[in-house]
Amino acid sequence: MTERLVVVGGDAAGMTAAARARRRRDSDELEIVAFERGRYMSYSACGIPYLVGGVVTDVDSLVARSPEEHRRNGIDARTGHEVVAIDVNQQRVRVRQLADDGGSGVEREEPFDQLVVATGAVPARPELPGVDADGIFGVQTLGDGVAVRGAVDERKPRRAVVVGGGYIGLEMAEALVRRGIEVALVDRTDQPMARALDDDMGALVADALRAVGVTLHLGEPVEGFEAEDGAVRAVRTAARTLPADIVLLGLGVRANSRLAGEAGLAIGETGGIVTDTRMETSAGGVWAAGDCVESVHRVTGQRVTIALGTHANKQGRVVGINVTGGDARFPGVVGTAASKICSYEVARTGITERQAGEIGLDVVAATIESTTRAGYFPGASPIKVKVVAARDDGTIVGGQIVGEEGAGKRIDVLATAIWNQMTVEEVAGLDLSYAPPVSPVWDPVLVAARKVADML
Numbered sequence: 497m498t499e500r501l502v503v504v505g506g507d508a509a510g511m512t513a514a515a516r517a518r519r520r521r522d523s524d525e526l527e528i529v530a531f532e533r534g535r536y537m538s539y540s541a542c543g544i545p546y547l548v549g550g551v552v553t554d555v556d557s558l559v560a561r562s563p564e565e566h567r568r569n570g571i572d573a574r575t576g577h578e579v580v581a582i583d584v585n586q587q588r589v590r591v592r593q594l595a596d597d598g599g600s601g602v603e604r605e606e607p608f609d610q611l612v613v614a615t616g617a618v619p620a621r622p623e624l625p626g627v628d629a630d631g632i633f634g635v636q637t638l639g640d641g642v643a644v645r646g647a648v649d650e651r652k653p654r655r656a657v658v659v660g661g662g663y664i665g666l667e668m669a670e671a672l673v674r675r676g677i678e679v680a681l682v683d684r685t686d687q688p689m690a691r692a693l694d695d696d697m698g699a700l701v702a703d704a705l706r707a708v709g710v711t712l713h714l715g716e717p718v719e720g721f722e723a724e725d726g727a728v729r730a731v732r733t734a735a736r737t738l739p740a741d742i743v744l745l746g747l748g749v750r751a752n753s754r755l756a757g758e759a760g761l762a763i764g765e766t767g768g769i770v771t772d773t774r775m776e777t778s779a780g781g782v783w784a785a786g787d788c789v790e791s792v793h794r795v796t797g798q799r800v801t802i803a804l805g806t807h808a809n810k811q812g813r814v815v816g817i818n819v820t821g822g823d824a825r826f827p828g829v830v831g832t833a834a835s836k837i838c839s840y841e842v843a844r845t846g847i848t849e850r851q852a853g854e855i856g857l858d859v860v861a862a863t864i865e866s867t868t869r870a871g872y873f874p875g876a877s878p879i880k881v882k883v884v885a886a887r888d889d890g891t892i893v894g895g896q897i898v899g900e901e902g903a904g905k906r907i908d909v910l911a912t913a914i915w916n917q918m919t920v921e922e923v924a925g926l927d928l929s930y931a932p933p934v935s936p937v938w939d940p941v942l943v944a945a946r947k948v949a950d951m952l
């Protein structure tokens with residue numbers, strides 16, 4: 497008998513699960529139906545800042561696989577279809593064919609034997625006066641990105657305000673600068689990327705933003721938005737009123753777990769869907785993956801929601817294997833992330849010195865300055881590496897890197913070390929590569945680990 501797998505959400509997590517399941521089971525054994533409420537499937541949300549900034553001109557180049565391609569591969573991919581309710585006991589979902597996508601707006605019941613919830617995240621929208629004014633954008637889906645680019649192309653805004661200095665806010669700020677827009681960035685904390693980086697590293701990012709002309713208003717919470725004829729005109733902070741023709745919200749995202757919660761699936765304190773390591777939810781045969789779920793942080797042991805494509809793809813793969821009778825596990829996260837902010841590659845992994853303080857972990861930390869290539873080699877540029885280690889046994893618990901080209905990917909050495917609970921002494925002795933065009937003879941990561949080892 498043919499089983500029926502239904503997927504809710506047609507991007508990284510959902511379609512990786514669907515594609516993996518398809519590869520493991522033929523259509524006569526497993527029917528796969530994927531519902532996506534937007535127009536696009538299997539797209540790169542990570543490319544949105546480059547689409548808005550004009551680095552990428554063709555929106556289709558951000559689509560890894562179109563709905564037609566999925567259908568050719570035996571997945572019944574349906575865009576413009578929103579799942580509005582899940583009935584776990586009756587094993588069916590209620591689906592609305594969206595009227596504004598050419599559909600009839602009618603709702604239909606669709607049965608499933610197994611279900612994958614991959615509904616992603618939603619950008620945080622503060623409950624402040626005027627937040628619903630036209631011209632205030634959050635970005636999560638490719639549809640959101642296309643809407644922002646459309647607004648920039650058509651309305652030709654002169655002044656933009658970005659609210660929130662997380663990496664998405666900063667990437668969007670840079671994108672708007674590229675489009676010749678005057679950009680102000682407001683954040684309630686004293687440094688950009690305050691959750692991701694310690695202050696000493698965040699200060700470098702702030703300098704890079706100022707260098708391209710972004711005006712920073714740090715330590716200033718936003719109090720509201722002013723509108724004229726329904727369109728945003730200004731952002732009000734505790735200290736000033738900033739004129740704005742367009743506003744980008746970069747206040748982080750929250751797991752989009754409402755549908756799952758309404759269906760009675762367990763939701764954790766973080767707001768993410770609770771799963772086991774096989775990505776099965778509290779209901780048997782119902783799986784979840786991507787930005788909508790909680791993961792376990794391998795350093796702190798805490799449950800966290802970290803919205804990254806890296807996790808969404810891996811979790812989707814795990815689901816695709818398990819729905820077809822396999823036994824794959826998602827082993828957790830260590831909080832590795834990278835971004836390019838103006839001239840700098842910015843990368844981090846594990847926990848910061850500040851987060852260590854918050855969880856009562858006694859740490860030793862050191863920051864070193866070096867170069868990305870041998871100092872004498874053309875193109876050598878500055879790099880700063882920070883390593884954080886537990887004081888009692890020297891285990892590395894965090895790393896941060898800020899530097900020009902060639903700096904960021906070095907974080908992967910520290911991520912691997914944290915994953916394997918290596919000490920600073922062990923990392924300082926690692927056999928890393930060297931040639932003058934790619935590294936100094938002591939790679940900057942080794943120098944930072946050695947410095948912390950000397951402090952223990």
Ligand SMILES: Cc1cc2nc3c(=O)[nH]c(=O)nc-3n(C[C@H](O)[C@H](O)[C@H](O)COP(=O)(O)OP(=O)(O)OC[C@H]3O[C@@H](n4cnc5c(N)ncnc54)[C@H](O)[C@@H]3O)c2cc1C
Pocket residue numbers: 504505506507508509510531532533534540541542543544545577578579580614615616617635636637664752755785786787788803804805806807808834835
């Ligand atoms: C601007 C930006 C830059 C980023 N850069 C990076 C980066 O550099 N590196 C990195 O690792 N990550 C990055 N990310 C994060 C990454 O894009 C996400 O973690 C990833 O897309 C999550 O995949 P997902 O499938 O879980 O969720 P999503 O990509 O959000 O997909 C969920 C899909 O579900 C659909 N959906 C939701 N509810 C329903 C419903 N009820 N019915 C039908 N469909 C529904 C949505 O329309 C959406 O298409 C970035 C994100 C943004 C916005």
